[in-house]
Amino acid sequence: MSYIIEIExxxxxxxxxxxxxxxxxxxxxxxxxxxxxxxxxFLGGNGAGKTTTIKILMSLIFPTAGSAKILGKDIxxxxxxxxxxxxxxxxxxxxxLKASELMNYFGELFGFDSATRxxxxxxxxxxxxxxxKDWNKQLRKFSKGMLQRVGLAQSLxxxxxxxxxxxxxxxLDPIGRREIRELIAGLREKGVTVFMSTHILSDIExxxxxxxxxxxxxxSATGNLNDLLQQSGERQSFxxxxxxxxxxxxxxxxxQIPGASINSKAxxxxxxxxxxxxxxxxLQIVREKGGTLVSIQPVKQSLEELFVAKTN
Amino acid sequence: MNxxxxxxxxxSNTIRSIALNTFREAVRDRVLYNLVVFVLLITACAIFLGxxxxxxEPRVIVNLGLSAMLxxxxxxxxxxxxxxxxxxxxxxxxxxxxxxPIGRGEFxxxxxxxxxxxxxxxxxVMGIGVSLALWYVEGGALVGSIWGTIVLIFLQLTILTAVAxxxxxxxxxxxxxxxxxxxxxxxxxxxxxxxxxxxxxxxxAKIFFGIIYYLLPNLAHFSFITNAANNETPPAAMLGGxxxxxxxxxIILISLTVLIFSRRNFK
Numbered sequence: 001m002s003y004i005i006e007i008e009x010x011x012x013x014x015x016x017x018x019x020x021x022x023x024x025x026x027x028x029x030x031x032x033x034x035x036x037x038x039x040x041x042f043l044g045g046n047g048a049g050k051t052t053t054i055k056i057l058m059s060l061i062f063p064t065a066g067s068a069k070i071l072g073k074d075i076x077x078x079x080x081x082x083x084x085x086x087x088x089x090x091x092x093x094x095x096x097l098k099a100s101e102l103m104n105y106f107g108e109l110f111g112f113d114s115a116t117r118x119x120x121x122x123x124x125x126x127x128x129x130x131x132x133k134d135w136n137k138q139l140r141k142f143s144k145g146m147l148q149r150v151g152l153a154q155s156l157x158x159x160x161x162x163x164x165x166x167x168x169x170x171x172l173d174p175i176g177r178r179e180i181r182e183l184i185a186g187l188r189e190k191g192v193t194v195f196m197s198t199h200i201l202s203d204i205e206x207x208x209x210x211x212x213x214x215x216x217x218x219x220s221a222t223g224n225l226n227d228l229l230q231q232s233g234e235r236q237s238f239x240x241x242x243x244x245x246x247x248x249x250x251x252x253x254x255x256q257i258p259g260a261s262i263n264s265k266a267x268x269x270x271x272x273x274x275x276x277x278x279x280x281x282x283l284q285i286v287r288e289k290g291g292t293l294v295s296i297q298p299v300k301q302s303l304e305e306l307f308v309a310k311t312n
Numbered sequence: 313m314n315x316x317x318x319x320x321x322x323x324s325n326t327i328r329s330i331a332l333n334t335f336r337e338a339v340r341d342r343v344l345y346n347l348v349v350f351v352l353l354i355t356a357c358a359i360f361l362g363x364x365x366x367x368x369e370p371r372v373i374v375n376l377g378l379s380a381m382l383x384x385x386x387x388x389x390x391x392x393x394x395x396x397x398x399x400x401x402x403x404x405x406x407x408x409x410x411x412x413p414i415g416r417g418e419f420x421x422x423x424x425x426x427x428x429x430x431x432x433x434x435x436x437v438m439g440i441g442v443s444l445a446l447w448y449v450e451g452g453a454l455v456g457s458i459w460g461t462i463v464l465i466f467l468q469l470t471i472l473t474a475v476a477x478x479x480x481x482x483x484x485x486x487x488x489x490x491x492x493x494x495x496x497x498x499x500x501x502x503x504x505x506x507x508x509x510x511x512x513x514x515x516x517a518k519i520f521f522g523i524i525y526y527l528l529p530n531l532a533h534f535s536f537i538t539n540a541a542n543n544e545t546p547p548a549a550m551l552g553g554x555x556x557x558x559x560x561x562x563i564i565l566i567s568l569t570v571l572i573f574s575r576r577n578f579k
Contacts, residue, residue, distance in 0.1 A: 055407075096336070109329055
């Protein structure tokens, strides 16, 4: 199998202190492989080594030991940067430039002609939801959320095959987060690999196929998100919201389904089942009692527990 | 996907883009506002000096104008020069830049040339200002003699900029500015430094000052302001020698900067 990212024994020590230098290990022998075409979640607490890993992959810092390849090429080869995108954590750009000028400048660095730069600027700033009236505003007047959107737009200017997003939801309001989530999901549909570090577990649940969890610079778990959850002894459940019927009226029939539970809510009920096949049974009971379906959603309630278990 | 990525990214285009962006930064950060002060100074000289300097106004304008050009330029070279790279690191703008297909060497060269372009515009506008003032007070007889000196001033400023960038690649902006200022002062008195090395009794001191003399740029090669005020133009050999000296010295300084900068971690 070919991997788009291959990390071998990656280690990074930082020297701290002024007179008496002391080494602090930020990353400790990381081994990781990421397949192409997926959204890969990179999890870990503060100081776990996520940003250090991404910075090494971007050649912003140099590893103390180990090696890494992106798209089959060693990370020291900056030519691969023409095929990758990167949005740093809390992105900060030249604040004397306007959003459109920044996009144009970055387009120049990729060697695009003027017409292409103009087209891509309009296309991407629209895609990340930046209001057209803000395109010609200097970045020093931008809010954190607006800068985050510009950061995402610039990371896609070269139509990358893989994009590295360091805390992409940081600073965004709930609507912004939903829009960016949709944008990231859209990248996967176009075959772009997304390597995303985030603290927001609901984003990982909603988007990621595979994840890696870092703890104090070491890899503590990696693999398919569902497999990891199952291995940790927890199971995925499904939440069914219905209206037009009370929990009291459904209680007896629902209790016949193994593992199912029901709670009352305004104008309806909330039912949880463990198996996907039980969804039909629930819907049949609800219809018989005169109720209608509002929503069905998978719930991986154990990701938080898995995260806590792997980082403690 | 990626058809457009096949566009050849040429090094010269990358350097040009970085240089022009650096120039734009200087303009938007109001670096060229010093020209307003300069123009006011020269205008005041042209209008008021006539009463004070009986027939010497052109000489005074040349002396004052070119010296101000050198001092203003040195301030820009040192203070903008030391912040060129350090500001990018401190504000973390380098993160997005180095994720693009550009080398650290191209970045340094682009930033350096961008500031040189700013200085060039600065000395050109100032040169025009001094020429207009001379034309106003004496019909322009000295105008022809100042432009060779202006070229020398610009070359001196390119060296000072390279010195400032070199220091800022490994030390703090404040310390870099201080060191670059020392180089500017010592470099302009390097002939005295050589005399000092020759006349000192101790051989250790002779070697020490000798090393400093040869290590630091000899900015006296670019000093011609007093001569220009006496209606002299720098000889072609001096201009050619100064040009070569500046090119070689700048290449060495920028290469050293690239070498240091290429090993830096951007935490």
